[in-house]
Amino acid sequence: METRGNHVRPALGREKTSSREGTPGSVHKGTARPVSVRIRAAGRAADRPRKSESNREDALQPVGGGRKPFVEEKGILSPANRRRVGSADSEIHWGVSRSPFSKRRVKRPGYAKGGRQPMGTVLLSVGAALVLGTIMGFSVISLFFSDDPALSPRSIDSHLERNPSPEGDTASSKDQESVFSLADLNAVLLQGGSFAEKERAQQVIQSHRSKGRAGVMTDASPHRIYLGVAKNRDDALKLSVTYQKENVDVYLKDLKVKGDRVRLSKGTLQAVEKDLPRFVEDGHRIFQTLAASTTTFLGGSSSSFSDPKQLEEVHRRMMDAGARLEKQLPSGARPHLQDLMMAADQAVQSAREASRNPSEALVWQTQEGLVRYALAYEALISSLR
Numbered sequence: 001m002e003t004r005g006n007h008v009r010p011a012l013g014r015e016k017t018s019s020r021e022g023t024p025g026s027v028h029k030g031t032a033r034p035v036s037v038r039i040r041a042a043g044r045a046a047d048r049p050r051k052s053e054s055n056r057e058d059a060l061q062p063v064g065g066g067r068k069p070f071v072e073e074k075g076i077l078s079p080a081n082r083r084r085v086g087s088a089d090s091e092i093h094w095g096v097s098r099s100p101f102s103k104r105r106v107k108r109p110g111y112a113k114g115g116r117q118p119m120g121t122v123l124l125s126v127g128a129a130l131v132l133g134t135i136m137g138f139s140v141i142s143l144f145f146s147d148d149p150a151l152s153p154r155s156i157d158s159h160l161e162r163n164p165s166p167e168g169d170t171a172s173s174k175d176q177e178s179v180f181s182l183a184d185l186n187a188v189l190l191q192g193g194s195f196a197e198k199e200r201a202q203q204v205i206q207s208h209r210s211k212g213r214a215g216v217m218t219d220a221s222p223h224r225i226y227l228g229v230a231k232n233r234d235d236a237l238k239l240s241v242t243y244q245k246e247n248v249d250v251y252l253k254d255l256k257v258k259g260d261r262v263r264l265s266k267g268t269l270q271a272v273e274k275d276l277p278r279f280v281e282d283g284h285r286i287f288q289t290l291a292a293s294t295t296t297f298l299g300g301s302s303s304s305f306s307d308p309k310q311l312e313e314v315h316r317r318m319m320d321a322g323a324r325l326e327k328q329l330p331s332g333a334r335p336h337l338q339d340l341m342m343a344a345d346q347a348v349q350s351a352r353e354a355s356r357n358p359s360e361a362l363v364w365q366t367q368e369g370l371v372r373y374a375l376a377y378e379a380l381i382s383s384l385r
Contacts, residue, residue, distance in 0.1 A: 182259030
């Protein structure tokens with residue numbers, strides 16, 4: 001509505017009636033009419049229109065120039081309806097049975113309160129998963145890791161050759177080995193005692209060496225002490241006289257080392273068939289020569305010690321052959337081969353010094369080297385059988 005001058009705000013709650021007679025109940029220009037707005041959800045019984053809806057506007061008209069409170073009828077602007085009209089709590093429903101923004105959840109069958117499955121269902125699912133996983137695991141293992149590739153050609157190890165049983169390995173290795181013989185060694189050892197405690201045996205050895213005598217102790221218990229060696233028992237008795245004068249008990253022990261039934265693989269035998277027999281022969285020659293000369297000197301038959309010049313070439317040849325054999329013999333025999341070489345070298349070097357400066361101490365040192373040689377050869381033969 002446009003007016004000249006200031007805009008006049010119509011008075012609320014008071015209607016202006018014209019002097020002219022008009023239609024009863026009509027509202028003239030400038031009168032505000034309350035309007036009720038409702039947006040209902042389709043299909044809800046509470047919001048369906050009722051019979052009094054058509055007369056809603058008539059019930060809301062003011063009477064007598066004053067503002068009449070709203071008439072609360074059933075379904076017409078009740079407090080619940082007024083809360084819906086223009087309020088923040090009003091909802092807009094889109095033709096569904098419930099609001100899509102509602103937090104209420106529909107209960108589903110088979111689920112317990114709080115959205116959790118029953119304990120029986122959970123346990124049954126876990127058990128089924130475990131059984132299925134076990135079956136699949138064994139199936140994969142039997143398929144790809146079979147113990148018998150011949151029965152399972154799809155095995156991951158089917159392209160590999162099967163290892164024979166240990167008995168088969170032993171039998172096949174024995175078939176591939178060759179038996180041959182080395183030279184025997186016969187000697188008589190002078191044993192000065194046997195001790196269970198290694199410390200006690202070492203004390204006895206040091207006591208004999210401090211007097212310029214020979215002394216060799218075995219590593220394994222009981223620890224035996226050897227004080228000399230000879231080719232035969234007669235020579236051994238001559239050596240024992242020295243200890244009898246000092247009231248030292250000495251026992252004669254026969255040492256017989258048989259070089260037969262020595263086993264080596266065919267490949268190893270082909271590599272050592274020339275060096276090993278010659279190595280043993282040269283060592284035995286050194287042993288026999290020096291054992292005789294030392295017995296003669298210590299028994300009092302001669303005041304001079306023979307020069308071992310004839311053994312120089314033999315000793316050199318033996319050391320050269322031993323250096324080659326260290327790379328060719330089995331690993332179990334190599335330590336004994338080294339002990340054999342060291343013993344022969346000790347005997348030769350001591351004999352050379354004794355020939356230049358004759359003394360019982362140097363001759364007994366030669367005897368000690370011969371004792372070590374006899375024991376090392378026994379161990380070497382045992383390792384090759």
